[in-house]
Amino acid sequence: MSRVQIRQAGKRYAAVEVLKGVSVDIEDGQFVVLVGPSGCGKSTLLRMIAGLEEISSGEIDIGGRVVNDLQPKDRDIAMVFQSYALYPHKTVADNMGFALRLKRVPEAEIKAKVMRAAEILSLTNLLDRYPRQLSGGQRQRVAMGRAIVRDPQVFLFDEPLSNLDAKLRVQMRAEIKELHQRLKTTTIYVTHDQVEAMTMADKIVVMRDGSIEQIGTPLELYDRPKNMFVAGFIGSPSMNFIKGTMSSPGFTTEDGIALPTPAERPASATVYGVRPEHLRLADDGIPLEVVVLEPTGSETIVLGKLGKQNITCVFRERISAQAGSIIRVRPDLQAVHLFDQNGAAIR
Amino acid sequence: MSGNITGRILVFVLLCIAVIWAFFPILFMISSSFKPGNLIWSYPPKLIAEPTFANYQNIATLFPRFWKSFFNSVIVTALTTALTLTMAIASAFVFSRLRQPWLKVPAFLMIFVRMFPGIVVVIPLYPVFNELGWLDTVTPLVLCGAAFAVSMATLLIKTFVDDIPVDLEEAAMIDGCSRVGAFIRITLPLLTPAIAAVSLVVAIGSWNEYLFPLVFTSNDARTAPVIIAIAMSNEDGVAWGGIMAMATAYLAPPLLLVLMLHKQITNVMTMGAVKG
Ligand SMILES: Nc1ncnc2c1ncn2[C@@H]1O[C@H](COP(=O)(O)OP(=O)(O)OP(=O)(O)O)[C@@H](O)[C@H]1O
Ligand SMILES: [Mg+2]
Numbered sequence: 376m377s378r379v380q381i382r383q384a385g386k387r388y389a390a391v392e393v394l395k396g397v398s399v400d401i402e403d404g405q406f407v408v409l410v411g412p413s414g415c416g417k418s419t420l421l422r423m424i425a426g427l428e429e430i431s432s433g434e435i436d437i438g439g440r441v442v443n444d445l446q447p448k449d450r451d452i453a454m455v456f457q458s459y460a461l462y463p464h465k466t467v468a469d470n471m472g473f474a475l476r477l478k479r480v481p482e483a484e485i486k487a488k489v490m491r492a493a494e495i496l497s498l499t500n501l502l503d504r505y506p507r508q509l510s511g512g513q514r515q516r517v518a519m520g521r522a523i524v525r526d527p528q529v530f531l532f533d534e535p536l537s538n539l540d541a542k543l544r545v546q547m548r549a550e551i552k553e554l555h556q557r558l559k560t561t562t563i564y565v566t567h568d569q570v571e572a573m574t575m576a577d578k579i580v581v582m583r584d585g586s587i588e589q590i591g592t593p594l595e596l597y598d599r600p601k602n603m604f605v606a607g608f609i610g611s612p613s614m615n616f617i618k619g620t621m622s623s624p625g626f627t628t629e630d631g632i633a634l635p636t637p638a639e640r641p642a643s644a645t646v647y648g649v650r651p652e653h654l655r656l657a658d659d660g661i662p663l664e665v666v667v668l669e670p671t672g673s674e675t676i677v678l679g680k681l682g683k684q685n686i687t688c689v690f691r692e693r694i695s696a697q698a699g700s701i702i703r704v705r706p707d708l709q710a711v712h713l714f715d716q717n718g719a720a721i722r
Numbered sequence: 723m724s725g726n727i728t729g730r731i732l733v734f735v736l737l738c739i740a741v742i743w744a745f746f747p748i749l750f751m752i753s754s755s756f757k758p759g760n761l762i763w764s765y766p767p768k769l770i771a772e773p774t775f776a777n778y779q780n781i782a783t784l785f786p787r788f789w790k791s792f793f794n795s796v797i798v799t800a801l802t803t804a805l806t807l808t809m810a811i812a813s814a815f816v817f818s819r820l821r822q823p824w825l826k827v828p829a830f831l832m833i834f835v836r837m838f839p840g841i842v843v844v845i846p847l848y849p850v851f852n853e854l855g856w857l858d859t860v861t862p863l864v865l866c867g868a869a870f871a872v873s874m875a876t877l878l879i880k881t882f883v884d885d886i887p888v889d890l891e892e893a894a895m896i897d898g899c900s901r902v903g904a905f906i907r908i909t910l911p912l913l914t915p916a917i918a919a920v921s922l923v924v925a926i927g928s929w930n931e932y933l934f935p936l937v938f939t940s941n942d943a944r945t946a947p948v949i950i951a952i953a954m955s956n957e958d959g960v961a962w963g964g965i966m967a968m969a970t971a972y973l974a975p976p977l978l979l980v981l982m983l984h985k986q987i988t989n990v991m992t993m994g995a996v997k998g
Binding site: 426448452454521 | 887889890892894895896897898899900908911912
């Protein structure tokens with residue numbers, strides 16, 4: 376367990392700057408998720424922390440020690456790879472014990488530690504198998520077992536669940552979270568799945584194009600996104616962005632429809648943001664033409680048009696509108712976001 | 723249906739002919755080596771009635787330098803193979819794992835050297851080896867053999883290394899290995915079948931090498947192929963029984979090697995299964 380500080384860490388491959396000086400402070404025992412679209416540099420940052428990728432500029436500090444020039448083996452970290460990277464010619468037990476064996480830990484102790492990890496992960500009856508004899512979920516567990524037997528200062532995960540089917544992913548998500556609550560080891564977890572980020576993280580780091588867009592708790596990011604990118608990235612279905620202009624009576628869409636507007640009315644607002652779940656049915660609401668209706672049972676998703684702009688709504692109640700019919704919706708004013716023309720949040 | 727059967731029979735017959743065509747000389751050689759010399763060319767050919775080891779016993783008297791050359795061949799082949807494989811594995815690691823632009827230069831040089839006909843290389847090397855006092859020792863045979871074999875061996879092994887996910891080595895580095903340590907502990911064991919296959923190719927090439935021993939050795943370090951060839955051109959008439967025995971003895975080590983490595987080599991076919 377320990378604190379990880381990333382100070383202005385940058386990475387360039389020849390002429391391409393892949394990470395543009397990012398800083399993150401991860402407290403002892405925290406579960407931090409790095410999230411962002413493909414190619415934004417999440418894996419690169421994680422691999423720099425692991426020591427698998429050189430740090431071009433800046434500093435990374437693990438437990439009070441600058442690790443820039445340390446080999447991966449000297450950083451006291453453990454990593455779970457997307458491919459699991461289990462050693463094919465070693466049994467599950469030998470995979471998990473490999474790191475301890477390299478450290479010349481006495482055999483009896485290795486055995487005990489492997490056994491304890493196997494119990495935590497329900498792998499006890501698979502210890503003599505080879506990786507090729509395991510299912511995807513079991514391999515995933517072995518990869519985690521290999522990390523936890525070492526009792527490292529930091530766990531690193533790079534999209535560990537992306538090779539699993541949807542159901543198993545939800546289950547393993549809960550298992551990883553439970554494991555973290557039990558071991559309380561500082562964890563850095565990379566994913567491009569915002570649901571994973573929201574459900575697992577103490578703190579989320581949203582990245583785009585090699586920079587950090589925002590750092591915060593899941594709810595902070597949901598409630599107070601700093602810009603349209605974060606607003607659109609966090610939450611599912613994503614936030615509706617309605618283009619228009621602000622004047623003293625309120626926000627008017629490009630099609631000239633007046634929207635209910637919070638009291639604060641900055642003239643620079645050009646985008647009105649509201650999440651699908653913050654639109655309610657209301658008789659005096661704004662008119663929305665239904666394009667597609669998607670009942671999921673627990674909720675109803677309506678894809679509609681406000682003038683020419685697409686709007687998504689999620690309703691708790693079941694509604695029986697037809698495609699082409701008009702429903703009236705009203706945004707929750709507390710939850711309305713306003714953005715300026717650069718996409719920065721004003722409110 | 724009947725056409726199908728005719729077709730199959732035809733294929734079968736053709737295969738038989740091909741096999742006989744390929745194996746006849748070898749079978750003839752082996753069976754002759756166990757016949758008394760006067761029966762080898764008898765017509766109609768006799769199957770071995772009473773196998774005799776006389777030809778083998780006579781090798782030492784007929785060709786006094788053969789067993790020594792056989793031993794030299796074993797030494798040269800073993801050393802060449804070991805040296806080639808060591809270099810090939812190390813350079814396969816470098817070429818496969820360190821993807822750096824400047825590596826194109828040594829990669830090109832490796833292929834370039836292979837391009838020279840052996841006889842061209844021999845000419846400038848002769849005075850050099852002479853100066854070094856290496857003529858008629860196994861040293862130039864091993865060095866030249868390895869220099870020629872290493873490019874192909876590297877190329878082959880590199881393709882196998884490429885197939886082994888680098889994640890495995892990275893995981894090992896995090897688990898506590900150095901970079902080279904990770905390669906040795908994790909990747910190398912997974913390469914065993916590939917190494918066996920490439921060793922076989924290199925060993926057989928070296929075992930059959932004719933030019934280098936012909937030029938660089940005269941007596942002490944002569945290898946078997948040269949001795950056998952010289953025996954064939956004996957002016958006093960060729961002692962066929964002895965030659966057949968010698969050739970059969972010469973064939974034995976590669977056969978043994980194939981049998982020993984056969985299991986590993988068939989594993990090469992399934993190496994793709996390593997993933998995941
Ligand atoms: N060896 C390299 N040379 C040049 N560019 C590279 C190299 N490795 C990665 N990149 C670039 O760095 C950027 C970040 O890559 P990275 O793997 O960190 O993305 P990521 O956020 O993990 O994406 P994903 O979600 O797809 O895994 C990408 O644009 C990629 O093309
Ligand atoms: Mg990645």
